[in-house]
Amino acid sequence: MTMDTVSVPRAHAAADAGRAGFGLLLRSEWTKFRTVRGWVIGMFIAALLTVFVGLFAAGYGSRNCQNSPTGPALSGKACLPYIPYGPGGEVVTDSFNFAHQPLTGNGSLTVRVLSLSGAHPEFGANGGVPAGGPGPTMTPGLMPWSKAGIIIKQDTKQGSGYAAMMMTGSNGVRMQYDYTGDIAGLPGGVSAAHPRWLRLTRAGDTITGYDSADGAHWTKVGTVRLTGLPATVQVGMFATSPGYIQSSTSFGGSHFQGAPSQATGVFGDVTASGTPAGGTWAATAVGGGGPMTGPAGPGGQAGPGAGPGAGSGAAGFTHAGGTFTVTGSGDIAPTVPGPASSYPTATIEQALAGAFIGLIAIVVVAAMFFTAEYRRGLIRTTLAATPRRGQVLAAKAIVAAAAAFTVGLVASAVAIAIGVPLERNNGSVVLPVSALTEVRVVVGTAALLAVAAAFAVGLGAVLRRSAAAITIAVATVVLPFLLAALNILPSGPAAWLLRITPAAGLAIQQSVPRYHQVTSVYSPAGGYYPLPPFAGLAVLCCWAAAALALAYVLLRRRDA
């Protein structure tokens, strides 16, 4: 009985002491950290490497060009072609052939798609497009996202708002709007036996898309609001086809071969309302997106448009006896970085390339933060002062992570603030991202370094030897990314490495989304990771938690 009454306050006292003790412990660990000159220098080196490697990567990419054969040699910003931005602020590719009429007020357009066919240049035996000659030899074939259908578009300028119903190469009927929106309609292809009927109706700024397999039974595919749609818009038929890319990944480098392709849509039973009575269809090659005429250049780049609404117009559109044929080349889609891009693109996280190297320095310092105690025998003093070994581990992990976070935050903020303008100056189109994404990339990079530091502290406590701890930390955090980014491994195994190893955390730096409706090479080298940003960071957190848990168990069981 008396034991009970006594033991209660004692437990309280112990708990209070423990709480105060942890604050003191944190302070003592922080003192240890900041008073070792080598570690402070190490953290500075991490910050400097992050900033300077990032700026080097961002800053030494200046492009040189000559816009016309006789014109002056240009470099940097002057090289940029006209860049269209979509209604959502993203950089877009907007090149297609457009047979259109004005539509004022409410109205609709209905067509029957009779066929969709395509062609791309045949590659020569040496892998490239045959140069010279009157034109490339064309091989029939559709791209998965070759498109032909009907579209309601604000005007014929590149980047203006739109909603479209279309037949695609191998993705069935689709309703797409404002470059990033994509809704699936009827599946399957189109043929004389299986025609596809498409309809767009406009009511105010609301556009509704319908599809039908017989012209009698209609299914609504989607309704979208295009805010700010003017009273008079352009409505009509279009065709376009993105670049043809074939890639082979081999050790030490990816090999791409690509060229523009073109698509031809044949339409019949065209009925329009809201258009001028007896109006004629005018053809415009939006963004120079008409059919291909000259020899195609290698590299899979659709020729950048000379300006808004440029193009001859008459080519690629014929109209005979109620049958309309439109042929075009290009795409109506967001621009993604990589070989399929129409412009020299850059992403904000390219300025953070150095964080990856700063990571090595941070991991070294963090691992030593624990292993140094074993080397000098200080661990016995530390554990005599704080017999709760778990608390020692926690305090060390917190101090190392906090220091790494602070260093990472400052370094990545500086690298972005200086590096992104440098990228722009060099003539790259920096793909715009929202402020929230930018904060996520900068703070996420700092968090990445912090969690990696905690992981290294855990490894240091488990292995007790700095050489082994650092080797394992570097091998698991840094090497998988190198294997994947330098195309050393084929894409399948490389993607798995970036899903399950601690290197998955680097996904937090990805700033631009992947679009399923844009065919490209989405590789880690191009800034695309197999996991979403926070899932990737969570994988790294799991590894850090596992290392710290194992360290906790071993620290309690083993003699120091």
Place this chain on the structure above:
Amino acid sequence: MSALMTAERGATMTGRRAGGLGMIDALHAEWTKLRTVSGPGWLLFGIVALTVAVSAAAVRATSCPASMRCAVDPAKLSLAGVRFGQAVVAILAVLTLCNEYSTGMIKVTLTAMPRRLEMYAAKAIITAGVVLVAGAMAVLGSVLAGNLILPGHGFTTARGFHPVSLSYGPVLRAAGGSVLYLALIALLSLGIAALVRDSAVSIGAALAVLYLFPVMLAFVADPTWQHRLDRWTPTSAGLAIQATTGVRNLPISPWDGLGVLAIWAGAALLLGGLTLRFRDA
């Protein structure tokens, strides 16, 4: 006075006599130190295993479909593992020196062999020697994997790919050069270790030197800087020795590239040696 001088002279003479025999003894001592602990053995095994495993994996994962022209250098592909084996080589080289510092053994070593540069040279020779042997085994295994697997993956003589065989001059250069490359990486890492002394920091620094430049190459878009990095950074220049196709278009010729790595290794060894000579242990 004279007694003291005699004693001094005696000491110098013993020193000189020891010095005369020193290099052989130093080599013997270093060899004993290396072979009687388990760590280096495992690391040497790791060099061979990792190199051959990565090479075999890279070779197995690459194929050339009949419809495509493949810009693949079969010999370079077969030697892919060298890029990873080099990390273990760096760790081995760093630990041969830094383990002495972390255990305090260095004081015993320097007491027994006061001529520090002799000890350092002996370490360099022994480390380079064992790396040459392990590297030769690793490279032979990698070449064998390429030789056996690649013809089945579309890399046939009929399509213009030379078989990965040591009887073909450029492949022999690539294979032999890769062994030398690994030895030079060992010397570079030993130099870093002598400069830094701490095993953890040395390993971090050595791995950063090995992998920092390839990462920068991946991100730098400017062709001038790419060319510069290709020509003057230790790993990119050194690995030019592995090329057997398109040698004329390389940023740096194979042997010149290995020469650049040798300059890096020599500079690191020299700086490390000077630091070792003039700094208190």
